Amino acid sequence: MSQFLHQWGQQILAWRPLENSKSLQIIVASLAFITGLLVWFSHGQTFELPALQQLYRALPQSWSPNVKTWLGFLFANSLSTLSLWLFTRVALQIGLGITTTFFLFLLLNFNPEFKSVRLDISMMQIVIVLWTLSIYWFLRYYQHHLYRAFLLWAACLWIAALIEPWTWLWVLGLPLCFLFWPGTGRWWQRGIERGKFLIVYYLLAALLIMLVPLIHQQVFLQFQEMTQRIERAMSDISLFISGDRGFDLAGYDAFVIALVLVVINALKNAGFLILLVVWFAMRHRYSAVLPGRVWLFFAYNLGFAALVGALSLLYLGHLHNDLLYTPITMLILWMSASAVFHLYQRWRAQRIAPQHRLLTVWLLVAYAIASIIQFGPSQxxxxxxxxxxxxxxxxxxxxxxxxxxxxxxxxxxxxxxxxxxxxxxxxxxxxxxxxxxxxxxxxxxxxxxxxxxxxxxxxxxxxxxxxxxxxxxxxxxxx
Known part of the structure; x- marks a missing residue:
């Protein structure tokens, strides 16, 4: 027995959790869920009023409030944990190293701006999971089976569109970017080939919208409501800018104003530390660790996410829930992986002064604690x-x-x-x-x-x- 315990202890001491992807995924899922649990207790095991209203609508009234809140926590935290796990799966899929992937996860998991998202009870939690899953499926098959990758991407987002109407913009708009996807042959040959494929895709989408009553009703009602709300938002922006009810702002100008506001809010939601990494990557211009097509795919998604946010602002009349900016933060981190890799290599090679290393460690610890502790009034x-x-x-x-x-x-x-x-x-x-x-x-x-x-x-x-x-x-x- 003592020999068995000795061998077991030696195995624990020799275990290096970041040497294989399976161990990394277990650590990521466990740490993400535990972090959400700590945030939940820091909030006094309570939700804000909008979340309580969602729980009251969704769960039987005969259930006790404590049971409802705990189920709400499990719903929100499990889905946010799943999205973080998929985030690391995407990073590994595109060839990032285990250590770099782990640091990218830490940047997102301990982002103070991500704190409120963990306890958000809405269907957008499921949409974020499906969106991240669509990115994973595309990147898994795009090299050898581009059309299969595209169809798997579209299938995930079509399911998400039945949950959150704004996902229709992704389903119907982003595929146009694939007309410019690089490949073999002359550019006009690739354009004709992909144009044919997209025509078939949009014809199938139109048939699905027309033949399925639920989808038909949802798409057309949302389109009519979106048109009315955008016109109202343009009128409000015009009045805010000029103070004259006779002044009408052009649709292009209103969209540009909304886009600028969304970009500013997206940067705020990314947080100081992530923006510092982005600045470091842009300043030093390290050689990219991402394949060119992967970087291009992320760029397409990043631009389209900003577009969706701008239309959402015009539609709602106010900035959307922070969950809408989670894909933008994920894309920024994936695209800044080269900076994270080089910073880690500088740390490992001890090219940073000891006093700076010590100060950095304490700042990162304080940053992580700030992402868990609730500083506002508890409910x-x-x-x-x-x-x-x-x-x-x-x-x-x-x-x-x-x-x-x-x-x-x-x-x-x-x-x-x-x-x-x-x-x-x-x-x-x-x-x-x-x-x-x-x-x-x-x-x-x-x-x-x-x-x-x-x-x-x-x-x-x-x-x-x-x-x-x-x-x-x-x-x-x-x-």
């Missing part, structure tokens, strides 16, 4: 107040905050809950009776309304920033 006090009221209130539970109502078991959606109240200075809800409980949320910079003096405070819940929920019931002084 756990709303959860604790709601759960306490659900267990102790004999009558109805009222609240002036929708998040508390979710943890009570009521609808957190505006207009759907009769227990949501706006607190008046001297008036209670008409149906408020003895035995009822009012969860009165007061921000740290707000003063409680005068009505609080006429009620009895059962208990108080606060977060570290001073935001408070008063648990109130009728007292003898109440009318």
């Amino acid at each position: 756990d006090y709303l959860r604790d107040a709601g759960l306490w009221a659900a267990d102790n209130a004999p009558g109805k539970i009222w609240s002036n905050h929708y998040a508390s109502l979710f943890y009570v078991g009521e609808s957190p959606i505006a207009g759907q809950s009769a227990q949501y109240v706006r607190i008046n200075q001297d008036r209670l809800p008409a149906d408020f009776a003895h035995g009822d409980v009012l969860l009165y949320q007061v921000g740290r910079k707000q003063q409680p309304a005068a009505i609080i003096d006429r009620l009895s405070t059962q208990t108080v819940f606060r977060n570290q920033r001073g935001d408070t929920v008063y648990v109130l019931t009728l007292s003898d002084r109440a009318p």
Whole structure:
């Protein structure tokens, strides 16, 4: 037995996890999931109100709020872990080394801007996984079976288009880039060959759209709504720029303004450290570690992702969820792999001064911690107040905050809950009776309304920033 333990211990000491891709993938999946778990606990095991509303719509109302939130966490964290794992699979597929791939993963996994994406409960999580999978399938087969690679890419995005309407722009627009894909023969011969293939592709797409009622209805309704919303957004931008309702901004100008805003927001979501790597790659112009066609494919996707973001801004009237910028961050990292590789080689060759190495290590550790810790106000006090009221209130539970109502078991959606109240200075809800409980949320910079003096405070819940929920019931002084 002792000999067995000794041999087992020697094997552990001799294990080098970054020497093969299988070990790397296990480490990546484990570290990504654990990081998401730490972020979840840092957030007090709570979600923002939009995520709670999604959970209320998606899951049976009979389930307890704690079960719903844990299922929501598993949904979001599992999908973000899967997308990070696929991110490393793509890096390995295009020939990046195991160590370079691992550092690229660390840059994305510990990006502070990626923190909010981990706990985002939306179908866009599935779309990001399908998008990354489409990139992987294309890069796996493009060298010897270009059309098979293209069809696998399209199949993934067609499935994603049924989930998120904006994916239709990828499905119908990006294939045009393949007219300029390099190959053998003269350029006009390649253009004719690929033109024929794309004509067949678009004919099949048109037949699918026309013959499948669900797709037909979704595409045409989305197109009509997109046209109306873009016209409205152009009018709003024109008014913002000139202050004159008679001034109309051209569609091209509105698109350019939206594109600039999307690029700025994409750079912000990439984060300081990733932008530093990009700057380093552009300044030193290292020889590319990516094959030319791979780099070109990434460039097509990067440009089209910016285009989709600009149209999304015009459609929504505001910047899209940060998940929309995750593909841009992934593409930037893949295209900057040469800088990561050379920085690692400089570190390994000890070409960096010891004091600079020590300072870099501490800065990276601080950067990683910042990507996990929640610096803003926690929502756990709303959860604790709601759960306490659900267990102790004999009558109805009222609240002036929708998040508390979710943890009570009521609808957190505006207009759907009769227990949501706006607190008046001297008036209670008409149906408020003895035995009822009012969860009165007061921000740290707000003063409680005068009505609080006429009620009895059962208990108080606060977060570290001073935001408070008063648990109130009728007292003898109440009318």
